[in-house]
Amino acid sequence: MLPKAREGVNARDLGCPPSPSQIRRIWPSALAPLRHRASLALRRGASPGACPASRRGSAPGGRGPAGAAVPRKVCPPVAQLPESLPIEPRGPLNARVQVPGSKSITNRALLIAALADGETTLAGPLASDDTDVMRDSLTTLGAQFDTRGDPWAVVGTGGRLRSPSNALYVQNSGTTARFLTAAACLAPGPVVIDGNPRMRERPIVHLVEALTTLGADLSIEGEKGCPPVRAAGGGLPGGPGRIDGRQSSQFTSAILLAAPYAERDVELSFLDGELVSRPYVETTLAIMRDFGAQAGWVEKTDAHGGGDCIRVSAGLPYRARAYGIEPDASSAAYPFCAAAIAGGSVSVDGIPPNTLQADFRILELLEQMGCKVVRQADRVTVRGPTGALRSLGEVDMNAFPDAALAYAVVALFADGPTRIKNVWNLRIKETDRLAALETELRKLGARADADRDSLYIQPGPLHGAEIDTYDDHRMAMAFSLAGLRIPGVVIRDPGCVSKTWPHYFDVFRGL
Structure with missing residues (x-):
């Protein structure tokens, strides 16, 4: 049974450190600059919750889409992240990961x-x-x-x-x-x-x-x-x-x-x-x-x-x-796309075959680009292509717009241009993601043009750059993928991933 909590106090707070969101809620807006620095420090520190394992050949944690599941261990504190994080190119990959719950x-x-x-x-x-x-x-x-x-x-x-x-x-x-x-x-x-x-x-x-x-x-x-x-x-x-x-x-x-x-x-x-x-x-x-x-x-x-x-x-x-709670499809898109970009293979555990989560549709796109996707009862593996990634031309991502950020970075390495269309609502997300993608893709050397509801990407000679993330977790995760192939990519404010995946960069380093 749940221990009784004082009125207005969450039971999880009894004996636990405050979460970043609690600190942000308590402090007045007049302290915004200090609050920003403090919240960054907090979200890089202790954070209780389910631990998404990332280790080569690791065993998956057991959990199903709708029913009793085998509990996973509580995470250790999130590794402290610098204000700017250089990404080291590497590949081919060979990893098996567990992403956090949806x-x-x-x-x-x-x-x-x-x-x-x-x-x-x-x-x-x-x-x-x-x-x-x-x-x-x-x-x-x-x-x-x-x-x-x-x-x-x-x-x-x-x-x-x-x-x-x-x-x-x-x-x-x-x-x-x-x-x-x-x-x-x-x-x-x-x-x-x-x-x-x-x-x-x-x-x-x-x-x-x-x-x-x-x-x-x-x-x-x-x-x-x-x-x-x-x-x-x-x-x-x-x-x-x-x-x-x-x-x-x-x-x-x-x-x-x-x-x-x-x-x-x-x-x-x-x-x-x-x-x-x-x-x-x-x-x-x-x-x-x-x-x-x-x-x-x-x-x-x-x-x-x-x-x-x-x-x-x-x-x-x-x-x-x-x-x-089944694993998060939006989070799984990043290790899947890492395999497409860097080559090798990445497996994500715990994905049920009957999942309804929209962002798993990115697997269909990666298959069409030349990746091999192996679907098993509780695991999905993506293997990078043997040759260049094929451009798919126009891609309608209206049904799964959150995956568009990772896919836009994959498109940097395709053998032709890509237009991601029918994604107007990206403009009202955590940031105006169409504008942010346009700006940061151009920094890396690509041609990128956003209009009201689409993004055109023309690959070109690519080079490193410092990537602004706009306090948007998906911008940080997506552009970290570019650094697997492009030397000199640096992610600013990597701690913003705490919004949905506090341990993302721990997992990313293990790929």
Whole structure:
């Protein structure tokens, strides 16, 4: 059973050092320069959580996609990282790694467990900045957590959330901001969701408008449709609703996750029938059903032209259970792409054959470029090509945009140009990723041109450069891959990987 925590104190904090997200939340914005340096130091220091092994020929940790799993050991402290990290070229590679648990699944499961009635255990979860702020916020809303080992234990609220007097500070975690905006409607009174300066530039208006069509009372207090956002609380009436799904699938997932606790069944349709990154919504629906919700796609015809919508039944709350978090597809993309760039082979353990995570689609692209992909029951291996990587020309990555950063770096080494298209929403991520990719790829000697929703990459004579990461974990991980082939690549602020994979550079060194 979970040890009882003091009100407002997460059980994992009893006897544990503060997390980077807690420090950022507590310190006032007036201390921003000091806070930045201190948070960098903290995120390079002790951080409890599941340890992603990286060692040649190592045995995998056992865990499944949805059920009891073999606990993994708790990580040692993250190795201290310098402000700038030189990358040493090397290859061919020969490594077997275990990536951390999926951020997408962890944060969905954390919210579901917090809404359920009873104690849930989560095996193989991700311990990172993004899951820190989700747990901290859910603790403030009334859930209890014990994350001192693996699995984590969560005592839920039965859908009865608190209304805190202070704003929930979500740093720059998009899943946390969006999921909690919808969940906050279930609280008895007002809840404010706020974040760092970049979060205050990331639009949330489409989510707020959709919740309003379902009867919720919310207001945006930031500029240009961005946080802070205030949910008045009092419940979610439900019924038919409509959402503009072209900007972020997280808006749709946010509504779905809260919908079992609505007063009426929720039927959510989509403006012009469009939904970006649909596989992430499929993942949300699958996890909801795993916890007892009744949710799925239905056909519907209405005055707006009909089309598919998603229906979630009210009155069927989540049931607490033991649940396993599968490895993170977005993280696995980097070791897979490392094999494509440097040659040799890299295996990632623990990947179930029936995974719904969208970013595993990058394996199809690597196969088409000439890599060999070997899929086994609980492991995937990528072997680099025997010759040059083949250019695929135009590649539509709308369904898995997070993998576009790693793929853009792979494209540097192809035998022709590449255009990554239909990825407009990269501009509203942790940074404007299209602009950042354009700038940093040019530094390495390639031609790179970004327009509204695509990125053109023309390989050229490549050379080393100092890479700015824009406090974006995926920029740091993606451009580290370039250093496997290009001498002189230096990653600035490598510690930003703590957002989703605090031990990334420990694993990277072991490739």
